[in-house]
Amino acid sequence: MDSKVVFEGVAPVIPVRNLAVALERYRHLGFAARQSDEDLGYGFVARGPVSLHLTEWNEHDPARTAAAVYIYVSDADALHAEWVAAGVAGRLGEPHDTPYGLREFGYVDPDGTLHRVGSPLP
16 A cells, blocks of 8 residues: 555543643643643643643543553653652652663553653663
């Protein structure tokens, strides 16, 4: 198949219980964050070329409807240190080397979203 369509990006849509709280959490994690002008229950966060969309969902239950995203970064250890210093709520795991060639850690936010973060091992 010789398609001429170029995929240029992706923005996962993540459920949150309180959009304002989630936007502030992402700001503390170093993301630019804003609420949609058209839908007050929808927001956007971005850091460099990485974009995530947030949707406030009254029926969201972190134990049943949580999301997961994988974010590739240039230096997982440096980002981990930055996120530790930010002191945001949730569970932040320690960086470790994986057998598949990445330095990786996980962060689970209060809405249950798992953010797996990895950078290539040297």
